[in-house]
Amino acid sequence: MTKVQKTLSELAGLVGGKVVGDGGIEIARVTSIEEAGPGDITFLAHPRYRSYLANCKASAIIVGTGVAIPSVAGTGRGYLQVSHAYLAFAKVLQIFNPPPAYSGGVSPHASIDPTAMVEEGVVVFPFVYVGKGVRVKRKTVLFPGVFLGDGVEVGEDCVLHPQVTVREGCRLGNRVILHAGVVIGADGFGYAGEGRERIKIPQVGIVEIEDEVEIGANTTVDRATLGRTIIRRGTKIDNLVQIAHNVVVGENAIIAAQAGIAGSTRIGNEVVLAGQVGVVNHIEIGDRARIGPQSGIPRSVPPGAVLSGGVAAAPHQEWLKVMTLLPRLPKLWNAVRQLERKIPHVGPRSRKGVKKHARR
């Protein structure tokens, strides 16, 4: 990595925001607020952490506009005041940590079919396999163990980390990042018939991944039965996620670790699925819906909905009792309705009780 050095004023110019204190302070590194020392810039994630400022040894601190900045007189410290501290932090981090430039060219220890087209500036590490008719565009990096099946297309400036598999015919856009162990285009899980009569439904579709998609380690995206499984532009997927055949994930969605989406389901734009969420097949999650951790989604969700379904753990002995009673909830419900009927002095308010809602 090349060593980057910037003054606080230069950083303000690059990411926006106002300098408070000495704009000439030299910055060489970004660190956490606890670890920061001279020459470092750090950031205050939330106004409630303001107390950290007193002991912080950073040369500069990124703060949001809502934070009251202590006097800088004689401290030798500067502040970069911005509207979104976290966003500015991300940009500063990018400035000090540019993506590594790989320059190895094509390793003689890779296996590249003579019919494959590997463009200029592509880096191919040892033990990469590139099949027939594959096309890999400019400046893409293929780490050791990457497999590109016949007819695969990979766009510009992509990074495919070690052991990534992209099966035959699948297509990646530009600036796609696939982390180690990702499998794109394995057969969808489809069988016809029941019991002993089951036969495999050939999975002859592909996976198409658009620009700026990033997919986490060991995540799997299955090829379509017919047609395409699609991950649209800008979507970010975490580790160990399962995307089944014929799923379509919209633009700029966020899918956290270990979530699973069953076949043919459509996920809208900017949807957020938290960790371990499970979504059944053949439904639709509307744009910008947000689903909490471990939730099960058994039916379609309208745009913008905010849903939760995760069950918080409780002390084990108490939980055992709860779990014994949960299946008896219908009986409890009926008992309460019966009690309501029996009480002679039922006023008008009681009518709004259980019975009304039972009709929902």
Next chain:
Amino acid sequence: MTKVQKTLSELAGLVGGKVVGDGGIEIARVTSIEEAGPGDITFLAHPRYRSYLANCKASAIIVGTGVAIPSVAGTGRGYLQVSHAYLAFAKVLQIFNPPPAYSGGVSPHASIDPTAMVEEGVVVFPFVYVGKGVRVKRKTVLFPGVFLGDGVEVGEDCVLHPQVTVREGCRLGNRVILHAGVVIGADGFGYAGEGRERIKIPQVGIVEIEDEVEIGANTTVDRATLGRTIIRRGTKIDNLVQIAHNVVVGENAIIAAQAGIAGSTRIGNEVVLAGQVGVVNHIEIGDRARIGPQSGIPRSVPPGAVLSGGVAAAPHQEWLKVMTLLPRLPKLWNAVRQLERKIPHVGPRSRKGVKKHARR
């Protein structure tokens, strides 16, 4: 892939069913009902999609016997009427998409121990590692990055996709398909002792996978502590599934993505586990039981049982209230019982209320 072309009558001969319309129509491709055009055959998955028939441009359509077929006079279109439309669709798809024939032989860039026996017609891609005493039978395909540990046996006509690991001593039957990144025979998760005294229990058993098993991408099947972890004939396992040591999965079972089965549990024949199901250790799931998505299975399940345990997500704010009250279910239950005792005019029906069921 070789180009396949069939008349509608030929297809009827191959998959069964009755032709309605011109049996001489030439078919060259199978597509979805929305994308179908001339020369294509498609299928009507369910009678309720019958409205799609009007605009469909396919040359032929597979329909179930329950579907009223529109008049074919002058349309140039034919129908293939069958008892199970989906099964016939799968068979037709197989006819038009025969498995690719690999013919590369054994790559000089593979590493094969001289004591290994690789039979005729086996295809070994570059960067495959085959250990001591391994046996690979006829026509099996080993994609790049496949690892076969010492003493592994692989049957005929298997396909091991890229980066598959089969650890020492494990055995695969015939026509087994392992998708990319599958790990067979990693050590089971076993330690004796508590806290700081923990020692590793050597996992010296194996994994045995019978004929026609298919296992999805990045799924893991651990080797037994002693003896064998077994996946019996015809079982299909999806992506990212965990099968622990000494588990036995019966014949023709279906295990969907991200399900997990803990150690020594026995799964019966034709059992269906939906996505993200968790099964505890040392229990038995009876034949043909079906378990719904995200369910937890804490105890044995009788044959044929149909169980669910997944919790459907609800609007976040309402769910927070539900989650606050859920641990208080025992208190609610007691309150209702107390109310029942206090009400003077308790008739015979009320006796059937909560108290009775509390005794269950």
Next chain:
Amino acid sequence: MTKVQKTLSELAGLVGGKVVGDGGIEIARVTSIEEAGPGDITFLAHPRYRSYLANCKASAIIVGTGVAIPSVAGTGRGYLQVSHAYLAFAKVLQIFNPPPAYSGGVSPHASIDPTAMVEEGVVVFPFVYVGKGVRVKRKTVLFPGVFLGDGVEVGEDCVLHPQVTVREGCRLGNRVILHAGVVIGADGFGYAGEGRERIKIPQVGIVEIEDEVEIGANTTVDRATLGRTIIRRGTKIDNLVQIAHNVVVGENAIIAAQAGIAGSTRIGNEVVLAGQVGVVNHIEIGDRARIGPQSGIPRSVPPGAVLSGGVAAAPHQEWLKVMTLLPRLPKLWNAVRQLERKIPHVGPRSRKGVKKHARR
């Protein structure tokens, strides 16, 4: 593997415990109680399995001190009585199954950067990639397909199974075992901004794994945004687990398959997380806490807590009713409170009913 043979007395000397019967019995193998035959030693996992002893053909049996040992006169069988049968079984298994000794040296078909330091006795299989400035200490084994990014450090006596990825700068201690497909140091899942404005936060920290850690197949441990993701000494992690960026897992913890831990969370020493547990970000699980299967952990947990949150599956039709009523729990609660207010003869006991607990 070298063939090991021991007398029962020798085993007693090695693992502790008292011989009952003939100490000169020769033992050559460890098996399960059902499969055991002459020359085998097995163990009785629990006193309730005592009935197995009658038909068992093992030459010797490990039993706990609580088990009444049948008369050995004329049986030719011996017993090894110990305080912890399972622990003794593990030790005996280790004696008969010493870790395999690999002696291949460094394969000429590996790709090792000239700046890497590979110490004496290290075994490097074909198709291993070792980057710039990597250091691998004595007697470590790198199986085919292992990737060590630039600057990685690996301690002594480690085993990295096939297809393991350790990304740049990450550090492993001594005697670490990484099973096939493990990914250490993939980028943490971090983006700043919302919707279309999302930008990637560079993940410039590392992962540090201390001595005697074992990590299961296809598990992923992400690198820190800044600083370190840490897995402390002696911790054992099962397959398909997700450990997010900046997580710290304490010493001697046990994390079962498919559990997931979100970013910056701290897991204490000797914590046990069962399978499919999900832990949210930025919380702390206290030392020796134990969390049951499938539990969701939305907030910090005190040391020693024993929590459960998994929902047991029930018959599908009954479960549908329960799931319909669960979101109405707040209404049921209110109805019961209203009933309590209406009943005229409310005695002092009823005050302890629902209302009191609603105030919690």
